[in-house]
Amino acid sequence: MRFVIIGAGRVGLRTARVLREEGHEIVLVERDGALVRRARNEEFTVIDGDGSKEAILEEAGVTKADAVGALTSDLNVNFTVCMIANHYGCRTIMRIDEAYREEIYRKYADEVDEVVYPERLGAIGAKNALLGGTIRAVADIAPHLQIVELTITDDAPVNGYTISELELPADATVLAFGKRDGDLEIPSEDESLAAGDRLVVLADFDVLSEVRQLLVGADPEQIVTTAGSTNGGAS
Structure with missing residues (x-):
């Protein structure tokens, strides 16, 4: 399967590693230069840019992706990514930190396929959400x-x-x-x-x-x- 992951920080990179170990195709999107270099040093394909921009997502291959994981620490970026990915028919996974109130969670949960709390679930939880299924x-x-x-x-x-x-x-x-x-x-x-x-x-x-x-x-x-x-x- 093909996945686009927005954010090559701790959560995004660990999730990418788990998926790659299982043979899936991964493209990361990251705008922080140090994180871009770290991911590329691990031989990941990385698009250097803002994942909330449609042109960047298209460059990352959103048109052919099975799912998009918006796993940055910025809720606004994550939500924007998911709305664009939804337009292309991708399964959408949005990271939300536990600090957010329950009503905020419910609001966004209605708009995406799944909301994840990486601080609680870890990389395997994010991977499960991206894959969906049985x-x-x-x-x-x-x-x-x-x-x-x-x-x-x-x-x-x-x-x-x-x-x-x-x-x-x-x-x-x-x-x-x-x-x-x-x-x-x-x-x-x-x-x-x-x-x-x-x-x-x-x-x-x-x-x-x-x-x-x-x-x-x-x-x-x-x-x-x-x-x-x-x-x-x-x-």
């Missing part, structure tokens, strides 16, 4: 290990299987299971899998696509991660 990253355990929560779909190859019949790749293991709208629990081998059920899986990044195909049933390039609150990393 899979939720819970935590990065190590450079190549991630815990994800997946929701079984009607098209999943394992729909109707029991836990004992589930054959995941060698570098993946089930940690918890929950029926639709039920609590997550230690899985029983006799539990059957149905659409809407959830599995929490620990997996190596190299086998995540295979795990997703089994449990979600979509093509790996079309699978996206569910937005949701998580405390998987610091902002």
Whole structure:
């Protein structure tokens, strides 16, 4: 997937790193020279300019982006970015600091696809919001290990299987299971899998696509991660 991230500060750069590790295409937009140089030193594509300007967003590839993350510390810039990105049909994610009052949050939440509090959610939370969908990253355990929560779909190859019949790749293991709208629990081998059920899986990044195909049933390039609150990393 293609993402444009506005802001190459702490939140934006960490989010970009997480997305790049999963093979996504990232373009950063930043107007602070030092932050531009830092991101470029990490071999990111960076557009030097004000992300609230439509011409800059077009240069960054907003016309082909799947989602735009406005992750600067400036609420006005973030909101303007999202309004422009919405015009181009992108999923829009806006950073808002916890210092803002609840009524301000509600006002902006109606205008964008998702509002995130990076101070609380961390880079994984911002990544989840950008991706949207039926899979939720819970935590990065190590450079190549991630815990994800997946929701079984009607098209999943394992729909109707029991836990004992589930054959995941060698570098993946089930940690918890929950029926639709039920609590997550230690899985029983006799539990059957149905659409809407959830599995929490620990997996190596190299086998995540295979795990997703089994449990979600979509093509790996079309699978996206569910937005949701998580405390998987610091902002």
